[in-house]
Amino acid sequence: xxxxxxxxxxxxxxxxxxxxxxxxxxxxxxxxxxxxxxxxxxxxxxxxxxxxxxxxxxxxxxxxxxxxxxxxxxxxxxxxxxxxxxxxxxxxxxxxxxxxxxxxxxxxxxxxxxxxxxxxxxxxxxxxxxxxxxxxxxxxxxxxxxxxxxxxxxxxxxxxxxxxx
Amino acid sequence: xxxxxxxxxxxxxxxxxxxxxxxxxxxxxxxxxxxxxxxxxxxxxxxxxxxxxxxxxxxxxxxxxxxxxxxxxxxxxxxxxxxxxxxxxxxxxxxxxxxxxxxxxxxxxxxxxxxxxxxxxxxxxxxxxxxxxxxxxxxxxxxxxxxxxxxxxxxxxxxxxxxxxxxxxxxxxxxxxxxxxxxxxxxxxxxxxxxxxxxxxxxxxxxxxxxxxxxxxxxxxxxxxxxxxxxxxxxxxxxxxxxxxxxxxxxxxxxxxxxxxxxxxxxxxxxxxxxxxxxxxxxxxxxxxxxxxxxxxxxxxxxxxxxxxxxxxxxxxxxxxxxxxxxxxxxxxxxxxxxxxxxxxxxxxxxxxxxxxxxxxxxxxxxxxxxxxxxxxxxxxxxxxxxxxxxxxxxxxxxxxxxxxxxxxx
Numbered sequence: 001x002x003x004x005x006x007x008x009x010x011x012x013x014x015x016x017x018x019x020x021x022x023x024x025x026x027x028x029x030x031x032x033x034x035x036x037x038x039x040x041x042x043x044x045x046x047x048x049x050x051x052x053x054x055x056x057x058x059x060x061x062x063x064x065x066x067x068x069x070x071x072x073x074x075x076x077x078x079x080x081x082x083x084x085x086x087x088x089x090x091x092x093x094x095x096x097x098x099x100x101x102x103x104x105x106x107x108x109x110x111x112x113x114x115x116x117x118x119x120x121x122x123x124x125x126x127x128x129x130x131x132x133x134x135x136x137x138x139x140x141x142x143x144x145x146x147x148x149x150x151x152x153x154x155x156x157x158x159x160x161x162x163x164x165x
Numbered sequence: 166x167x168x169x170x171x172x173x174x175x176x177x178x179x180x181x182x183x184x185x186x187x188x189x190x191x192x193x194x195x196x197x198x199x200x201x202x203x204x205x206x207x208x209x210x211x212x213x214x215x216x217x218x219x220x221x222x223x224x225x226x227x228x229x230x231x232x233x234x235x236x237x238x239x240x241x242x243x244x245x246x247x248x249x250x251x252x253x254x255x256x257x258x259x260x261x262x263x264x265x266x267x268x269x270x271x272x273x274x275x276x277x278x279x280x281x282x283x284x285x286x287x288x289x290x291x292x293x294x295x296x297x298x299x300x301x302x303x304x305x306x307x308x309x310x311x312x313x314x315x316x317x318x319x320x321x322x323x324x325x326x327x328x329x330x331x332x333x334x335x336x337x338x339x340x341x342x343x344x345x346x347x348x349x350x351x352x353x354x355x356x357x358x359x360x361x362x363x364x365x366x367x368x369x370x371x372x373x374x375x376x377x378x379x380x381x382x383x384x385x386x387x388x389x390x391x392x393x394x395x396x397x398x399x400x401x402x403x404x405x406x407x408x409x410x411x412x413x414x415x416x417x418x419x420x421x422x423x424x425x426x427x428x429x430x431x432x433x434x435x436x437x438x439x440x441x442x443x444x445x446x447x448x449x450x451x452x453x454x455x456x457x458x459x460x461x462x463x464x465x466x467x468x469x470x471x472x473x474x475x476x477x478x479x480x481x482x483x484x485x486x487x488x489x490x491x492x493x494x495x496x497x498x499x500x501x502x503x504x505x506x507x508x509x510x511x512x513x514x515x516x517x518x519x520x521x522x523x524x525x526x527x528x529x530x531x532x533x534x535x536x537x538x539x540x541x542x543x544x545x546x547x548x549x550x551x552x553x554x555x556x557x558x559x560x561x562x563x564x565x566x567x568x569x570x571x572x573x574x575x
Contacts, residue, residue, distance in 0.1 A: 008201075012201060020190075021190060025187060031190050031193070043205050043208070048393070049205075064395040065395040068397060071425060072486055106183075106186070117183070135285065152175070153176075156179055
């Protein structure tokens with residue numbers, strides 16, 4: 001996505017909701033964490049807007065930044081939950097308005113596979129942009145996407161996620 | 166009925182089900198764009214407030230006499246304004262700084278290699294001999310500047326562990342990363358905070374200011390826009406550089422705020438005090454180097470040398486969300502020598518530190534650290550296993566090292 005000279009406010013209004021939705025899938029349903037990470041990434045994008053706006057894909061840069069925030073906060077939360085001996089089923093954090101079964105399928109995917117699916121099909125990024133957002137080669141992203149699609153498809157049709165993720 | 170997927174894509178119905186998940190989400194209210202801009206402006210002002218004093222930048226564009234194959238060109242000039250928006254180039258840049266001091270008191274610096282759109286920045290603390298006696302000080306470089314860096318880059322043999330050419334080489338897992346390389350110029354494992362220290366039997370005063378040097382590099386890095394907030398950060402070291410990486414991790418992690426900062430350490434086992442790491446040696450490190458507890462570490466280190474061996478659990482408790490990797494080599498003679506060398510203030514050992522004693526201690530350490538939540542540990546059959554892996558040299562544990570890098574740092 002090339003945005004030329006559009007200002008930050010316009011881009012922010014256009015992208016924020018899609019960013020939160022994408023991150024929610026990448027988070028396995030945690031909409032609060034997704035919104036928190038999205039807002040942090042938007043501040044960082046604004047901070048460096050003079051550079052970000054001229055990138056081939058400001059969205060890919062922002063998704064990469066947001067996914068870093070998600071990963072760090074999710075890891076912290078997981079450890080806190082482990083320390084508190086809570087069951088990390090994620091039920092406390094999952095979005096309320098959704099198909100529980102489908103969210104479970106998404107949540108069971110490997111975190112990178114989940115992020116790839118979210119970037120490709122919720123954010124609508126190209127495979128090259130997915131690769132950029134995930135910090136990997138295009139070939140690597142294609143491979144991740146292919147595997148993630150197969151697992152998601154299998155889960156959607158059979159109702160279970162393959163063990164060999 | 167689910168429509169058949171076309172080629173390698175999701176079927177329409179599968180895609181619709183996925184999009185249906187998010188369409189009705191109760192998304193928290195978005196902050197106003199003006200609020201986002203206000204927060205960004207505030208951070209920008211904070212960032213520019215720490216722009217440091219005039220360092221001299223020496224640009225070394227790797228060339229024909231270097232292992233990477235092109236002419237070396239050296240340019241010097243003030244970096245005050247230019248450093249905030251450095252030119253992106255594929256070669257290495259040596260940054261000469263008055264704030265970074267060699268063991269003999271001469272100015273030193275650090276090197277960077279910046280690539281367009283790198284997803285990761287790797288900060289590497291260099292390895293070199295530790296200066297604690299006339300013998301070991303003689304093996305430890307007492308100064309390192311642009312000339313020494315240029316010579317290092319022109320060499321293809323006798324390289325220190327995790328040398329710049331290794332890190333950026335074609336077989337390196339970090340070939341696509343931005344790299345910051347900080348040489349060990351103080352003989353103190355990057356631990357020290359003491360100026361004009363004395364070493365028995367060595368005439369010249371020693372500048373054991375390794376921790377200050379790392380801090381000065383971090384000050385400089387805050388000027389650089391190329392340290393992009395989307396990048397993951399890895400702090401890495403081998404040998405003395407690995408011990409320095411452990412000791413400086415908290416400072417580095419806090420400088421990068423909310424970003425992931427991983428830690429990868431090779432050949433740098435810090436044992437509990439005992440038969441291998443004697444209390445007198447731990448005390449010598451503290452007194453000679455002026456070792457103080459890093460910021461925000463628990464205060465136990467102030468109680469005495471025994472706490473040095475507890476750094477792994479300290480880091481795990483303080484940074485529970487961090488990814489940390491440790492490579493331990495029970496049969497590594499070079500690292501064993503660190504714990505065998507005669508140390509000022511230590512009575513001579515009754516007998517040589519037996520390889521089996523060291524190996525058992527190393528295996529115990531690996532087993533203990535592997536139980537800590539932040540750490541992933543690999544037992545390696547050889548020393549310098551990380552360096553071997555980055556050079557593409559096959560070794561008995563290369564595959565395990567590759568998996569460790571993938572788990573911790575990618």
